[in-house]
Amino acid sequence: MNVLEVKNLNVKIDNDSIIQDVSFNVEQGEVLAIIGPNGAGKTTLFKALLGLLPYNGEIHWAPNMRIGYAPQRLEVEKHIPLTVEEFLKLQPKTITNQKIDEILKFIQLDKKILKMGLGEVSLGQRQRLLIGWTLLGDPDILLFDEPTANVDIYGQESIYKVLAHLQEKLKITVILISHELNVIYQYASKVMCLNHQNICMGKPEEILNDETLHNLYGEPKKFYRHEHQ
């Protein structure tokens, strides 16, 4: 079953054509990874999907889909008077403490973090909290915009563990923007190469080879597989 159908999508920002004639479908339970160079329109595509930007073409979500969205980063002031716990409870529905405990286990953070200020936690922790926040809304589909950008290597590792866990346990449909080809190889069921247009689409093993990556990034980009255990 398709949970999302996009047909002939065009998005312009200040007369610049950022997304040109992009069409694709996402099936229930799938993990679609979107790859492409910087400025290729990946984040713009997400914003159009969420209705944050005007577009031409068709975007059809399956009825009553709850969409969870984790933006690339959450810019908050260091001394913002808002604790992590309060942030998690800003979900529109009532969030019980038990539910928060479950989510914290899931994103592998200690309960102590709840009393800390949202601006005080590290970027990696904040990124995981962002994932946790979206999960608290019981989403049917998650949109992740480069969940590991600006996060150090150890933070990245744990964020991807969370993603893998998410996929195994909750079977949630995920659309993911990422540059981490190894991660995509391991977790994604489908890959879309975006450079303003939908250049290629298919299973990771079909897409992630030197030739398509060369076409996409415009320069030789070697892809070395290394297997995570």
Add this chain to the structure above:
Amino acid sequence: METHFLLVLITAIFVSISASLLGSFVVLKRMSLVGDALSHVALPGLAIGILLHFDPFIGAFIFLFMAITGIWFLKYRTRVPIDALVGIFFTSSLALGVLLIPQQDLLEAMFGDISTITISQSIISIIFSLILLVAILIIYKKLALNMVSDELSHSVGIDNKKLDFVYLFIFAVAVAIGIRFVGALLMGALVIIPAASAKNVSKSLSEFMVWSVVFGVISAISGTYLSYTLNLTPGPLFILSGALIFVLSSVFRWLKFV
């Protein structure tokens, strides 16, 4: 004299509760300067009320309403950066108001005076303050989420534009009822100072909102009390009490981080 003092005091407390609670969101939204300039728009409205002999506060509200609609429109319908425009347009309306208001009413319009308040005016102020208080408490979670990230709030189905309009509308009503107390020039300070002080001592949103209200109420009580004992206009005394609390809270913060 005694009952009148109580009337003034109770009204001042209610008005500052709603103003300071609103202020916590004005400060969080980093709209302090816009908010301060916005409150000046009330002045030409007061002037027209005085000149045409209807309640000046209705005039103030009408002008504030036009101003917030203008800000909202600029923000969502154009790509014009609003800060500079707000500064220019609203300060000009302050200048216009100063010219229009008859000389003998000018001081009161600029700096407020609640010592002359009647019972019915007082009841109206209290009712409106309570309405604002309830309205803010109903939408505060949405406001907070919108301030953390408008993308997150959009993704959970919050209409950011509508929310922003409701917030600006609350602002306009709060300024219109607060102007009687501190005047068009000092109103922004009544909204912002308690919240700025509260931010110095709070780590969580709930602490922040509570301290903001507590500081607002302390300023109102001490300002009213001082104005009666020293026989001075209460408006500036409200603001100075608030400023003193801000200095103390900054010292507290400084000690905490040393």
